[in-house]
Amino acid sequence: MTDAHTTGSHGTGPFIAAIDQGTTSSRCIVFDKDGRIVSVDQKEHEQIFPKPGWVEHDAAEIWTNVQEVVAGAISKAGITSADVKAIGITNQRETTLLWDRNTGEPVHNALVWQDTRTDALCKELGRNVGQDRFRRETGLPLASYFAGPKVRWLLDNVEGLRKRAERGEILFGTMDSWVIWNLTGGTDGGVHVTDVTNASRTLLMNLHSMQWDEKILQSMHIPAAVLPEIRSSAEVYGHAKGGVLDGIPVASALGDQQAALFGQTCFAQGEAKSTYGTGTFMLMNTGHTPVNSYNGLLTTVGYRVGDQKPVYALEGSIAVTGSLVQWMRDQMGLIKSAAEIETLASSVEDNGGAYFVPAFSGLFAPYWRPDARGVITGLTRYVTKAHIARAVLEATAWQTREISDAMTKDSGVELTALKVDGGMTSNNLLMQTLSDFLDAPVVRPMVAETTCLGAAYAAGLAVGFWPDTDALRANWRRAAEWTPRMDAATRDREYKSWLKAVERSMGWLDEDTVEE
Amino acid sequence: MAKNIQSLERAAAMLRLLAGGERRLGLSDISSSLGLAKGTAHGILRTLQHEGFVEQDAASGRYQLGAELLRLGNSYLDVHELRARALVWTDDLARSSGESVHLGVLHQHGILIVHHVFRPDDSRQVLEVGAMQPLHSTALGKVLSAYDPVAHSEAVEVERQAFTPRTVTGPEEFESLLDLIRARGWASDVEETWEGVAAVAAPVHDRRRMPVGAVAVTGAVERVCPGGELRPELIAAVRDCARAVSRDLGAGRF
Numbered sequence: 001m002t003d004a005h006t007t008g009s010h011g012t013g014p015f016i017a018a019i020d021q022g023t024t025s026s027r028c029i030v031f032d033k034d035g036r037i038v039s040v041d042q043k044e045h046e047q048i049f050p051k052p053g054w055v056e057h058d059a060a061e062i063w064t065n066v067q068e069v070v071a072g073a074i075s076k077a078g079i080t081s082a083d084v085k086a087i088g089i090t091n092q093r094e095t096t097l098l099w100d101r102n103t104g105e106p107v108h109n110a111l112v113w114q115d116t117r118t119d120a121l122c123k124e125l126g127r128n129v130g131q132d133r134f135r136r137e138t139g140l141p142l143a144s145y146f147a148g149p150k151v152r153w154l155l156d157n158v159e160g161l162r163k164r165a166e167r168g169e170i171l172f173g174t175m176d177s178w179v180i181w182n183l184t185g186g187t188d189g190g191v192h193v194t195d196v197t198n199a200s201r202t203l204l205m206n207l208h209s210m211q212w213d214e215k216i217l218q219s220m221h222i223p224a225a226v227l228p229e230i231r232s233s234a235e236v237y238g239h240a241k242g243g244v245l246d247g248i249p250v251a252s253a254l255g256d257q258q259a260a261l262f263g264q265t266c267f268a269q270g271e272a273k274s275t276y277g278t279g280t281f282m283l284m285n286t287g288h289t290p291v292n293s294y295n296g297l298l299t300t301v302g303y304r305v306g307d308q309k310p311v312y313a314l315e316g317s318i319a320v321t322g323s324l325v326q327w328m329r330d331q332m333g334l335i336k337s338a339a340e341i342e343t344l345a346s347s348v349e350d351n352g353g354a355y356f357v358p359a360f361s362g363l364f365a366p367y368w369r370p371d372a373r374g375v376i377t378g379l380t381r382y383v384t385k386a387h388i389a390r391a392v393l394e395a396t397a398w399q400t401r402e403i404s405d406a407m408t409k410d411s412g413v414e415l416t417a418l419k420v421d422g423g424m425t426s427n428n429l430l431m432q433t434l435s436d437f438l439d440a441p442v443v444r445p446m447v448a449e450t451t452c453l454g455a456a457y458a459a460g461l462a463v464g465f466w467p468d469t470d471a472l473r474a475n476w477r478r479a480a481e482w483t484p485r486m487d488a489a490t491r492d493r494e495y496k497s498w499l500k501a502v503e504r505s506m507g508w509l510d511e512d513t514v515e516e
Numbered sequence: 517m518a519k520n521i522q523s524l525e526r527a528a529a530m531l532r533l534l535a536g537g538e539r540r541l542g543l544s545d546i547s548s549s550l551g552l553a554k555g556t557a558h559g560i561l562r563t564l565q566h567e568g569f570v571e572q573d574a575a576s577g578r579y580q581l582g583a584e585l586l587r588l589g590n591s592y593l594d595v596h597e598l599r600a601r602a603l604v605w606t607d608d609l610a611r612s613s614g615e616s617v618h619l620g621v622l623h624q625h626g627i628l629i630v631h632h633v634f635r636p637d638d639s640r641q642v643l644e645v646g647a648m649q650p651l652h653s654t655a656l657g658k659v660l661s662a663y664d665p666v667a668h669s670e671a672v673e674v675e676r677q678a679f680t681p682r683t684v685t686g687p688e689e690f691e692s693l694l695d696l697i698r699a700r701g702w703a704s705d706v707e708e709t710w711e712g713v714a715a716v717a718a719p720v721h722d723r724r725r726m727p728v729g730a731v732a733v734t735g736a737v738e739r740v741c742p743g744g745e746l747r748p749e750l751i752a753a754v755r756d757c758a759r760a761v762s763r764d765l766g767a768g769r770f
Contacts, residue, residue, distance in 0.1 A: 036611055339596035426600040428631075428645050446607050446636055477636040479607055480643055 013083035016465060017073065017245065018456040019066055021091040021175045022256065023112065026065040028073035029452040030084075033465070035475040037449060038079075041072030048109060053116040056109035059097050062175070063182050071244045081245050086236075087183070088252035088459030090259035090451050091175040094201045096150035098161065098226065099178070101171045104187045108158050110175070111150040118149040125149065125220065137206045137213050139290055139299025147174055148203035152220050165226050172226040174198045176253040183250050184238035191238040194228040195253035196310055200301040205230065207290045207299060210310060232304040233258070234458035252458035254303060256451050257281045260421060261313060262303050263454030264445060265476045267469045270413040273450070274400060276424035278326075280318040282400065284407045284415070285311060295406035296366035305461055305469075314410055316365040316403030320358040321396045322424050327358075328392055334385050342429045344389040352387030353378040355501035356395045363505065366406040373508040377501045393430045397437045398498045404438055417441045421450045428482075436486035437495070446477035526552065527560050531569065531581070540578040593728045593765070595621055598720070599631040601764040606633050606731065609757040613750055615735035616641070617757075619720075620649065620656040621728065622667045625674065627656045635735065650709065652676040652690065653683045655717035656730045659703035662694040663719045663727040683708045702751055706741050714740040716751050718758035723766030731758045 015038060020027045027042040043065040048056040074081070094113035099106045111117070122142040126133050131141040140146055151172050155162045164170050173181065176198050181190040199205040199212075204222065206213040212227055231237060236249040254262060257275065261283045264273040269287035274280060283302065290299050290312040302313035320327075322338070329335045335344055355377050357363075362370035376388065404415050417440055424430055425444050435442040447453050460466045529550055534541060541549075547557035561579055564570040568584030602619050610617045610633040619631035627649040634641045651657035651671040661671040676685040684690050697703045705715045717732035733740070733754050740750060 034611075037608070337594065337597055339600045340594050342596040343594050423600075426603045427596070428599070446611055446633070448604060448607065477611065477634075478638075478641075479610065479633045479636075481634070481641070482643060 013079060014085045014465065015077065015079060015083050016086050016088060016456040016460045017070065017084050017248075018088040018090065018452040018459070019070065019179060020256070020259075020452045020455065021062060021066060021089070021179055023092040023095075023114075026062060026069050027452065028066075028069040029449055029456070030073050030077045030079070031453065031456045035447060035453055035457070035472075037447065039073045039077035040449075041069040041076060043069050043072075047112075051117075053119075055112040055115040057095065057112055059099070059106040059110045059175075059178055062110075063178065066179055066182075067243055074244050081248055084245060084248050085465045086249045086251040086459040086463040087240060087245060088254075088452075088455035088457075089176050089179055089250070090254050090256050090455035091179065091198070093174065093198060093255035093257065094145050094147050094150075095175050096147045096154070096172070097175070097178050098151065098154050098158075098165070098170050098172050100164075101169060101192075102187060104182070104190075107161055107164075107170065108154055110178075111154070113145050115150070116144045118144040118153050121149050121153060125152075134203055134213075134216055134219075136292075137208075137216060138203050139200065139207050139292075140203050141298075142203065146201055146203040147172075148216070148220050148222065151202075151204075151222050151226070155222065162223075166223050168225045170226050171228070172222075173228050174201070174255075176255075177228045180237055180250055180253065183240050183243075183245075185241035188241065190241075192228045193231045193237050193253075195231055195233045196301045196304045197233055197255040197258040198253060199230045201255060207301065207312070210301075210304075232306050232308075232310075233262075234303070234305045234462040236462055249459075249463055251460075251462035252455050254455055254458055257283055257315065258301070258303055258313070259452070259454030259458075260450045261285065261454065262457055263447070263450035263452070264419040264421065265457075265469070265473045266302075266419065267311075267473065270411075270416060271419070272404075272407070272415055273419040273421065275450075276321055276396070276420060276422035276430075278321070278323045280321040280396065280400065280422075281315065282317070282403050282407075283313045283315045284411065284413070286314055286411050286413070287311065291411050293406070293410045295409050296364075296368050297403070297406050297410060303458065305458070314407050316406060318396070318399045318403070319362075319364045320360050321399070322422075324356075324358045324392055324395065325424075327360075328389065334389065338423075339426070341389050341392060342427050344386050345393050346429055348384070348386040348390060350387075351378075351390045351394055352383045353380060354383045354387045354391045355498055356388065356391040357501050357505040358392075358395055359505045363502070365403055367502070367506075369506050371507055371509040372505040375501065375505045375508075377504055378497070393427070393433055394437075394494075394498070396424070396430060397433045398495070400434060401437045401495070415440050417443055419443050419445065421445065421448060431480070431482045432485070435482040435484050437491065439484050439486075439488075439491060441484070442482045443478055444480045446479040523560060526550065526556075527564055530557075530560060530564065531585075534570065534579060534581050540573060540576065540580045542576075542578050546579065593722055595628075595630045595729075598729055598761075598765075602631055602720075602731070602761045605757045605760045605764070606631060609731070609733065609753055610634065610636055613733050613735075613753050615733045615740065615750075618644065618656065618732045618734060620660070620717075620730055620732070622651075622660055622664060622670075623648070625670050626651055627654060627660065627730075630729070650677070650679070652685075653679055653705060653709040654732075655703045655705040655715035655734075656732045658693065658705065659697060659717040659719050659730045659732075660727060662697040662703065668694070679709050680707055680711055682706065702755055704746055706746070707737055712737055714746070716740070716746060716754050718755045720758050720765070721762045728765070731761065 025044040030038040097110040272284035274282040302311040304310040359372040363372040616635040617633040620627040660667040714737040715734040
């Protein structure tokens with residue numbers, strides 16, 4: 001989407017500006033009171049790969065881009081800062097930065113969530129307990145995604161950093177903290193804060209107290225002096241200093257998946273959203289209690305509005321969904337564009353007996369089997385490339401079903417409807433298949449940009465632009481709904497076959513090679 | 517049976533020759549293979565070259581198949597690609613108009629609905645993707661009949677059924693209606709297919725200005741057409757949406 005929307009029919013404001021500091025780009029979207037998009041600006045930043053498995057971002061470049069896209073979106077909207085009531089922030093989660101509080105200079109590139117350099121460190125930190133050592137307190141397994149081990153790595157590997165950190169000269173933050181600190185003045189009085197959702201991805205915050213956990217800090221050897229203050233997701237942290245939005249309240253922060261949950265207005269217990277991109281992230285609102293997962297899901301904070309009680313969520317992710325379609329296009333050459341997968345898959349009535357388990361880098365939730373690898377099973381001479389295309393789409397739907405089942409087991413709440421967003425929602429066959437496999441309605445909202453919308457909503461709530469979450473619900477519009485058409489017997493039979501296929505993907509790697 | 521045109525047969529034979537075996541051939545290879553005089557062969561090759569079906573290598577002077585042939589083979593626009601490109605724009609149209617939005621393409625003597633955005637109220641609605649609409653009475657059908665010659669001949673050749681007293685069925689009346697649509701750039705359907713329902717549609721073009729589909733806003737006649745007049749802002753919004761989708765498909769501004 002390169003053009004600014006200039007559909008004319010939204011009034012003259014006021015507006016909310018949402019900044020989405022994402023993994024590949026930074027964006028700013030201006031929303032009106034109905035939650036409609038007024039303008040968009042976007043800029044990509046460099047992905048830095050110093051070694052296999054290492055992924056970094058230049059935080060200074062990111063801050064420059066954020067300033068540019070904010071100015072761009074305001075100018076495309078044809079408005080001034082006087083029309084903007086608040087700024088909301090959403091961000092790539094877990095990406096970790098340390099910077100000098102006196103100069104504002106990062107001490108190292110940011111370590112991106114995908115970066116796996118802390119794998120060995122995480123094993124070491126697990127001691128004799130293993131990866132669930134901090135699960136009770138944090139809701140998370142010890143894994144390289146999360147911020148805490150990345151902080152530890154930087155303190156251990158950047159020369160002299162630990163000393164400076166202990167003297168209080170160094171600040172840590174995920175990208176929300178970095179953007180807010182800079183927006184509110186940086187070295188000139190910038191506020192050093194993070195929100196509960198981002199803090200819940202560090203492995204350092206206690207989910208029950210919503211505070212940094214001192215025992216874990218000691219175990220990970222991280223000085224408390226570097227940590228930002230943990231605040232709610234929707235409150236005024238400070239005011240922008242300088243730039244086109246000088247003086248405007250900075251009033252929300254939410255990790256991207258939590259922001260999508262908020263933007264989809266999943267405010268009631270049991271409501272869930274799933275975002276279909278390269279990979280897929282599904283979150284379910286579990287109300288005011290953190291639900292422990294015994295089925296391979298993460299327990300995380302969904303959001304906290306001001307001084308209200310926090311809302312928790314269960315999260316499950318699928319590593320390979322949209323990227324499987326890309327693989328069919330780029331590596332297999334079976335289709336010319338991603339959208340064509342639907343054309344090919346629609347040319348047959350069913351999968352012809354073929355199942356595709358895309359465990360390209362092992363199986364994630366709910367199995368967590370790094371020894372698994374991708375398989376296509378059930379092949380006969382009858383199977384054509386169209387059946388394989390169908391199996392590709394079904395793989396995404398079955399994996400969603402598995403996560404949904406795990407969520408039901410952990411929370412005791414049945415999924416009543418699934419709200420979807422992301423690029424793959426334009427695939428009608430996939431959405432229908434999803435509804436068939438889940439045996440529940442699948443609903444697509446009218447604003448596809450639910451992540452930015454969530455950040456805008458939270459900021460708007462904080463400054464009274466919207467009175468309460470009911471007003472936000474009233475803004476939610478259904479663009480499409482798919483209802484189940486598959487009979488129970490077929491669904492059960494197919495699910496059994498899928499589970500058999502999943503079994504066949506396991507144990508491919510020998511135990512001693514899994515470490516690689 | 518009429519005699520076939522000899523020069524076209526010769527041109528076809530040249531293309532087959534260039535497509536098989538050795539890819540680049542000189543003028544004398546071609547003329548001798550097909551048993552033609554060099555002058556005749558050269559004339560045909562020059563014409564094919566002008567159309568982009570044949571290219572001449574600058575260094576060797578030899579001939580090979582041209583890029584235009586490849587484009588011909590790939591020109592079909594996948595309807596799912598069309599939907600993916602149209603998604604944000606049609607969402608926005610539904611939101612701004614307060615009515616439901618459909619994206620349709622020509623398919624088997626009718627309009628196939630390939631995308632449907634619900635009317636943005638909380639009412640229960642059923643997804644109409646995959647449904648067919650008639651060519652001669654709906655806004656989508658008429659606008660494509662006006663712009664797409666294939667749709668036109670199909671709409672003209674069939675017997676046009678009167679679904680309501682307002683359906684236009686007479687051949688001359690129908691043609692002058694299409695003239696009007698072409699002149700205005702949009703089509704309407706005010707209770708010509710369904711009682712109580714009105715719609716406005718505009719064409720979507722691809723990068724070669726070919727009509728590949730159409731976008732329509734559909735709603736209750738009282739809202740879309742209050743006092744018997746179509747709301748002008750609705751017409752503008754539909755045309756803006758169709759232009760935006762066309763631009764995303766690579767069509768120039770028009």
